[in-house]
Amino acid sequence: EFAAFNNLLSSVRIDSFSQTELHGIVQQLQCRYRMKALGQYPTPKRLADLLARLILNNVESDIVFDPCCGTGTLPRAVMDERRRLGVSEELCYRNTWASDRFNAPLQFATLALSSGNNTTEVIRLFRRDALSLNVGDMISFSDPRSGALVKEALPRFTAIVVNPPFIRFEHWKENYVGDADMVKSALALSKNAKSDFLVPIVLHLSNLLIPDGMLGVILPNAWLGAGWARMFRRELESLFDIECVIGSMNGRG
Numbered sequence: 001e002f003a004a005f006n007n008l009l010s011s012v013r014i015d016s017f018s019q020t021e022l023h024g025i026v027q028q029l030q031c032r033y034r035m036k037a038l039g040q041y042p043t044p045k046r047l048a049d050l051l052a053r054l055i056l057n058n059v060e061s062d063i064v065f066d067p068c069c070g071t072g073t074l075p076r077a078v079m080d081e082r083r084r085l086g087v088s089e090e091l092c093y094r095n096t097w098a099s100d101r102f103n104a105p106l107q108f109a110t111l112a113l114s115s116g117n118n119t120t121e122v123i124r125l126f127r128r129d130a131l132s133l134n135v136g137d138m139i140s141f142s143d144p145r146s147g148a149l150v151k152e153a154l155p156r157f158t159a160i161v162v163n164p165p166f167i168r169f170e171h172w173k174e175n176y177v178g179d180a181d182m183v184k185s186a187l188a189l190s191k192n193a194k195s196d197f198l199v200p201i202v203l204h205l206s207n208l209l210i211p212d213g214m215l216g217v218i219l220p221n222a223w224l225g226a227g228w229a230r231m232f233r234r235e236l237e238s239l240f241d242i243e244c245v246i247g248s249m250n251g252r253g
Contacts, residue, residue, distance in 0.1 A: 042070065043163045043218065047248075048077035054244070055159040055216040059085045062095060062158040067130040067205065069098035072109030074161050075125075079113065093121035097157070101129045120145055124152070130164075130201050131186060135208060159214040160205050164198040166220050172197035191235070195228040196220075206239045215240060221247075 051074065056062055059082050066074045075098040082092045098113065100106050106127055113123050122141045137154040167175070175197075176182045187193060189200035202217055209215065236242065 043073045048073045051161055051216045052077040052081040055161050055214045060087050060091050063155055064159045065097040065157040066161050067099050068162050068164050069100050069109050070105045072112030076112045090121060097124040099126045099128050103127055122150055131204055156210045157208055158210055161216040163218040164201045167197035169194045192228040192231055199232050203235055
């Protein structure tokens with residue numbers, strides 16, 4: 001299915017599709033059960049736009065990263081907010097980074113972050129597991145002018161915006177079958193074997209921020225009643241000064 005879809009991409013002008021349409025295509029291509037097991041739930045555009053406005057302080061110089069970008073809704077919202085405020089295309093691309101663990105959504109993210117006005121700027125989009133990222137890691141990108149690989153060290157970010165995968169504790173270890181070190185690392189971060197997978201991801205991301213950096217994260221309502229939530233709140237309070245919490249009663253999530 002994905003091979004056929006790649007052939008379709010070369011002949012159809014899909015770059016003008018809305019994020020909602022791209023999400024719909026992804027959901028049709030991937031089994032719903034698999035998406036649920038991997039915690040792949042799309043970010044509503046209005047929520048992405050709100051989060052982009054909340055986490056941007058200096059719209060020109062803030063280096064923003066989404067480590068679980070999926071089809072690219074959040075980093076696209078960050079770039080669109082920069083453009084709305086008059087930031088150049090060069091700075092929009094230079095200061096917006098995104099990654100995901102899975103290759104399929106990254107194809108859509110590439111389209112989401114591409115612009116008809118951009119023929120020279122590197123799209124800082126790459127494939128990595130969020131828990132494996134460390135400041136200084138060398139990351140490879142493709143130079144659109146030459147097609148050559150460009151390597152850059154992963155910086156400390158001014159802001160991180162993320163909609164982490166919503167995976168229950170019963171399932172998240174399945175993502176690392178055969179990778180005992182990653183399971184051990186995630187368990188050590190979560191400090192509770194029954195915590196949802198978002199816990200080790202959110203806590204690990206604090207290591208990628210500058211000392212006064214901003215983290216904007218989307219959390220499901222369900223975690224508030226979980227037994228591990230008290231520990232998670234304590235960890236968040238020890239790592240961050242919480243500026244605001246915005247709740248939504250618009251369905252689940």
